[in-house]
Amino acid sequence: MNVQVDARSIGKVENADGLLARNARLQPGDPVQVRVRRFDAGEAGAPRFESFIVPYDTAMRVLDALNYIAENFATDLAYRWLCGTKMCGTCAVRMNGREVLACWEAVEPDMTIEPLRNLPVIRDLVVDRRPYEDRVAGFEPWLERPSAYPGFPEPLSHKDMKNASKALDCISCMSCFSACPVIGLGGLTDFAGPAPLVQLAQTALDARNDPAKVARALEHAGIFNCLSCYKCEEVCPAKIPIVTRVIEPLKAKTAELVPHVAKHAMAFRAIVAARGRIDPSELVLRVQGPKVLLQIGRALRLLLRGKIDPFKTLFRKPTAAAKAAARLLGKSRSVS
Ligand code: SF4
Ligand code: SF4
Numbered sequence: 001m002n003v004q005v006d007a008r009s010i011g012k013v014e015n016a017d018g019l020l021a022r023n024a025r026l027q028p029g030d031p032v033q034v035r036v037r038r039f040d041a042g043e044a045g046a047p048r049f050e051s052f053i054v055p056y057d058t059a060m061r062v063l064d065a066l067n068y069i070a071e072n073f074a075t076d077l078a079y080r081w082l083c084g085t086k087m088c089g090t091c092a093v094r095m096n097g098r099e100v101l102a103c104w105e106a107v108e109p110d111m112t113i114e115p116l117r118n119l120p121v122i123r124d125l126v127v128d129r130r131p132y133e134d135r136v137a138g139f140e141p142w143l144e145r146p147s148a149y150p151g152f153p154e155p156l157s158h159k160d161m162k163n164a165s166k167a168l169d170c171i172s173c174m175s176c177f178s179a180c181p182v183i184g185l186g187g188l189t190d191f192a193g194p195a196p197l198v199q200l201a202q203t204a205l206d207a208r209n210d211p212a213k214v215a216r217a218l219e220h221a222g223i224f225n226c227l228s229c230y231k232c233e234e235v236c237p238a239k240i241p242i243v244t245r246v247i248e249p250l251k252a253k254t255a256e257l258v259p260h261v262a263k264h265a266m267a268f269r270a271i272v273a274a275r276g277r278i279d280p281s282e283l284v285l286r287v288q289g290p291k292v293l294l295q296i297g298r299a300l301r302l303l304l305r306g307k308i309d310p311f312k313t314l315f316r317k318p319t320a321a322a323k324a325a326a327r328l329l330g331k332s333r334s335v336s
């Protein structure tokens with residue numbers, strides 16, 4: 001029999017982490033240990049954990065356990081949900097350190113439930129979504145056509161819309177924003193984060209949008225701060241290929257429409273294509289130009305530690321991988 005395996009479930013099966021396996025771990029009536037992080041931004045006091053025991057019921061989800069706690073033990077427990085069917089994205093929390101939709105995730109025998117990271121906590125499991133909403137609003141995420149509406153049906157192909165249509169599956173749950181390590185650095189970068197970029201992609205990757213408007217939004221997205229670590233994709237309940245179908249195409253669009261923002265990435269790519277490896281000193285020279293002379297003391301320290309080799313930079317010696325790199329990067333449209 002030919003069994004189709006979803007690439008995202010690899011590892012889950014081996015670790016008995018799939019939905020069926022988790023539902024099979026508990027029998028109706030079994031105790032489910034739930035530790036919930038409690039905190040009220042309006043009151044003095046540090047966050048604390050409160051423990052509850054909830055009786056398991058068939059196919060119980062995290063949201064069912066929270067509802068049971070709110071109905072039986074802690075009537076003041078704050079948490080959000082609306083649809084109960086993986087549609088509205090309001091119920092995202094962290095369960096045992098992983099971002100999940102409470103209405104969709106099967107309970108574990110022992111669970112710690114916490115609010116999403118990287119957003120201010122208002123109370124208990126409720127976070128303030130304003131940082132995300134402000135960022136999205138700043139992108140002006142709507143279409144502005146450079147030419148008049150041609151009438152229905154519009155001449156659009158699947159290829160024209162292949163990336164934007166993936167982004168349109170987003171339910172704004174913010175799980176990816178919580179999981180992103182660059183957003184976790186706080187104000188150290190100007191990176192907009194995966195969730196706002198997915199919203200931006202819905203119109204920026206739409207072939208009908210005015211490139212000048214797309215350029216205005218991309219200029220302030222800090223997109224080249226993304227590490228391509230795929231943490232966002234791992235937790236996305238809508239299974240959006242955030243890196244490959246949103247961030248990489250947006251990087252390519254930034255390089256095309258706002259090349260000065262992509263200077264570092266383009267220099268990195270050009271060096272690897274020419275020499276088969278990165279050369280840190282050439283990269284700094286290309287990006288900073290003559291300004292690099294202002295950092296001569298730092299350059300000397302790096303030289304003494306063997307971190308840079310001016311001879312290799314000067315003579316631009318290619319490595320054995322140079323030909324293959326040039327072939328690959330010549331074909332690839334990615335700029336990261
Ligand atoms: S791939 Fe980029 S956006 Fe996604 S979690 Fe990593 S750094 Fe954040
Ligand atoms: S991209 Fe996925 S994880 Fe991020 S907000 Fe949208 S649905 Fe949630």
Ligand code: FES
Pocket residue numbers: 080081082083084085086087088089090091092101102103104
């Ligand atoms: S309650 Fe709507 S997605 Fe969970």
